[in-house]
Amino acid sequence: MSLRDNPLGELKVPLTWTAGIVFLVVLIVSVGILLGDRREAFDTDEYGNPRTLSDRVMAPVGDALSTPGRLTGEGVEGIRGYFFAVSENRRLKAELENMRQWRDVAVALRDTNERYRAILGLKTDPPIPMAAARIVVDSRGPFAHSRLANVGREAGVKPGNPVMSENGLVGRVVGVTEGVSRVLVLTDVASRTPVMIDRTNARAILTGDGGPNPRLDYLRGQNAVRAGDKVLTSGDGGVFPRGLPVGVVVKGLDGRWRVVLAADKAPVDYVRILLFEDFTQVANRAALDQMNPPSPTPGASTLPPPVPEPVVQPPAAATPRPKAAAAVPGPPAATPAPKAAVPRATPPAKAAPPRPSEPAP
Amino acid sequence: MTAGGMRGLSPWRWLGAPMMLVMGASFLFAIPLRFWGLGLPEPLFAMPVVFAWAVIRPSMLAPICVMILGLYLDLLWGTPFGLWAVCLLLPYGVVLGGRAMLAGQSRLMMWLWYGAATGLSMGAGYLFTMLHTQGAPSPFPIGWQFLATVVLYPVADRLIELFEDADVRFR
Numbered sequence: 001m002s003l004r005d006n007p008l009g010e011l012k013v014p015l016t017w018t019a020g021i022v023f024l025v026v027l028i029v030s031v032g033i034l035l036g037d038r039r040e041a042f043d044t045d046e047y048g049n050p051r052t053l054s055d056r057v058m059a060p061v062g063d064a065l066s067t068p069g070r071l072t073g074e075g076v077e078g079i080r081g082y083f084f085a086v087s088e089n090r091r092l093k094a095e096l097e098n099m100r101q102w103r104d105v106a107v108a109l110r111d112t113n114e115r116y117r118a119i120l121g122l123k124t125d126p127p128i129p130m131a132a133a134r135i136v137v138d139s140r141g142p143f144a145h146s147r148l149a150n151v152g153r154e155a156g157v158k159p160g161n162p163v164m165s166e167n168g169l170v171g172r173v174v175g176v177t178e179g180v181s182r183v184l185v186l187t188d189v190a191s192r193t194p195v196m197i198d199r200t201n202a203r204a205i206l207t208g209d210g211g212p213n214p215r216l217d218y219l220r221g222q223n224a225v226r227a228g229d230k231v232l233t234s235g236d237g238g239v240f241p242r243g244l245p246v247g248v249v250v251k252g253l254d255g256r257w258r259v260v261l262a263a264d265k266a267p268v269d270y271v272r273i274l275l276f277e278d279f280t281q282v283a284n285r286a287a288l289d290q291m292n293p294p295s296p297t298p299g300a301s302t303l304p305p306p307v308p309e310p311v312v313q314p315p316a317a318a319t320p321r322p323k324a325a326a327a328v329p330g331p332p333a334a335t336p337a338p339k340a341a342v343p344r345a346t347p348p349a350k351a352a353p354p355r356p357s358e359p360a361p
Numbered sequence: 362m363t364a365g366g367m368r369g370l371s372p373w374r375w376l377g378a379p380m381m382l383v384m385g386a387s388f389l390f391a392i393p394l395r396f397w398g399l400g401l402p403e404p405l406f407a408m409p410v411v412f413a414w415a416v417i418r419p420s421m422l423a424p425i426c427v428m429i430l431g432l433y434l435d436l437l438w439g440t441p442f443g444l445w446a447v448c449l450l451l452p453y454g455v456v457l458g459g460r461a462m463l464a465g466q467s468r469l470m471m472w473l474w475y476g477a478a479t480g481l482s483m484g485a486g487y488l489f490t491m492l493h494t495q496g497a498p499s500p501f502p503i504g505w506q507f508l509a510t511v512v513l514y515p516v517a518d519r520l521i522e523l524f525e526d527a528d529v530r531f532r
Contacts, residue, residue, distance in 0.1 A: 019419035023457065026424040027450045030431065034443030034489065054436035062392060069394040138393035139438035141403045142483075142502035143490045146439035147393070182439060190494045211499035267395045 052177040059148050059180040062136035070269065128241060130272045131155040133181070138268075142210040145185040147171075149271055152179045160239055162274045168245040168262025169193075169233060170271055181273065186214055186246070186261060195246055195259075196234035197225050203234055206246065206259060213250065213258040225249050231259050238278030375417060375524040376426050379410045384433055391437055404509035407434060408482060409517035411449050412475050415456035416463055416517075417524045427453050441493050448486045452478035468518060475514045483507050 081088065116122070133151035151157060153176050161173040163183045171191065175182040184191055191208035195216070202224030204216040219225060229249040235242030245262050252258040386406045394401055407430045414423045431446030438445075456463070456478055463474060483503050491497050 015421075016419045019421050019424070019457070022421045023424040023450070023454050026428050027447070027454065030428050030443050030446035030450055032443075033432075034441060034447055037442040037444075037493075050432075050442065051436060058388070058437065061388070065389065066392045066394065069392065073395075135393050137388075137391050137437070138400070139391050139403065140400060141438050141440070142498055142506050143444065143486050144438045144440040184439075189490055189496055189498045207496060209496065209499040210502045267393070269393060 051175055051182070055148060055175065055180045055182055056177050059136050059150055062148060063134070063150055066136055125241060129156070129275045131157060131275060133271050133273055135183075135269055135271060143189060145188040145191075145208065145210065146174070147183045147185060147268070149173075149181045149183055149273065150179065151273060152176050152181050154178055155273075156275050157181050157273050158275070162233075162240050162244060162276055164244065164272045164274065165263045165266070165268045165270070167265045168247060169240070170263045170268055172239065173273060183271070186263075187212060193240065193246070194234045194236040195231050197249070198230040198232050199226075200224050200229075203236065204257075206231070212264065213252065213260055215252065216249070216257040216259060219257060225257055227251055235278075241274070241276050241278075370418075370524060372420075372422050375520070376414065376420070376422055379413075379520060380426050380430055383407050383410050383430060387434060387437060402509040403506060404513055405479070405482065405506065406513065407431070407445075407449055408452075408479050408510050409475070409513045410520065411453050412456055412478050413517040413520035413524075415453050416460060416471075416521050419457060419460070424450065424453065441489070444486065444489055444493075447489065448482045451485050452481045455481060471518065471521075472511075472514045475517055476511050479507060479510050 131151050133149035133155075135147045136150050137148040139146050147170075149163070157173055157176050159173055159176055161181075163170045163172060169186065171183045171185040171188070172193075173181045174184040185208070186193060186206060187208045187210065189208055189210050191206075191214070193206040193214075194203065195206045196203050200221065200223075202219060202221045204219040204225075206214050207217045208214045216225065216231075227250055231246040231249060233240040233242060233244040233246060247259040247261040247263075250258055250260050383406045390401050390403055390406075392401075407427075411427050411430070414420070414427070427449050428446045431444075431449045432442065434440070434445040435442050456474070463471065466474070483506065487498055487500075487503060
């Protein structure tokens, strides 16, 4: 029997239905992809091959496409500099005069700081190596603020490295491949940065929400902040080094404290990626775990040995379990356990001397 | 019925070419350029194309193209992988479902429908981002992107005019 004679040969599945079924399948696949995404982990393994591959393709294309605009901007800047050279010269002279006074203050402060460090035996942070990069792709949508920088793994860049412009902190690296790094900007919805208020040392978490001015969450202390305060990275958590300039506090239209980012003073085209490794990354944890706890400082005040709370024995329970009840509260009240008491007593003795004042940024 | 009316519409003409144009335009607007100190807006160039595809005709290839466009935007903008695919597929499905109701509407009404579809896409994006990051995005940038996308309706209108009557079977 030929196909034409087959009664089912004329049966056609309506296109609308098949399109609807395909739509549902594609929607389910997309939801599955979305649920399987681990972007919030910001881990190298979680960044994924599609992103790595696309970043490697997009970076050179973006670089090539942005070149005419960049060259035009530099040309316009050159012409402007030529015509406004005299006024610029006057402004720079005034600024230099001001800076000379600050230089004297800085030299004096550095001297004081060095003396304090020598007296206290402070171990200061080592200098952080940097890698210079150019931004080649910049996304500014409401659900993601990220940029591609044209420097990657070959320069030693790792996920988590802070990224700065000449004015302040821009964000941190969340994905790296050869020749490209993706930078999560401070304004991204997923960005959380531990910061401190320079004037009061109050801590907060800088939370991006897709707008130009991220907000200060979990601000601790009363009157800890006021408009115009400078915000720096606190170094808490070890992701960022302490003291990187972030911005200035303003009161938002919604009544919340927000930060005008220092990096927004000028277009972020060139950046520095700080190849920063915090103590937890550098330290040999296995060796630290094997070390014995230090003995208490001779003559230092220590905490008294712990006194166990008296156990009130119910009259009914005394009869069935007499041995177990007597073994627990009796001896420790009189004899302190030396190994348990020593390490607990040491930290307060070390923390007794007053802290030095914060170094000037 | 003319022979021309029965002629099949090449998928490349109404799906492939607009998709490539959207990809190019989105990439171009992701370049870090500033004019008079202001950055370029970031409209959702995919939205007019997705709206037009749903209005023009039901197709088995179109949802796949919508997903590819969404995944491309995720890779370009660094959003969670699959976010824009879902956010574009939802309005596509709604418009496809209400296609019979949209037929023959005036341009202004179609613009309003397009605005509603864009709002649905942005709303879904807001919801998914909130669930994903445990934090609410600011509504102002969403509103700004919504406006920048809504003004692109003439692109969708042009696509609909070009291809709605290309195959009379789908009138």
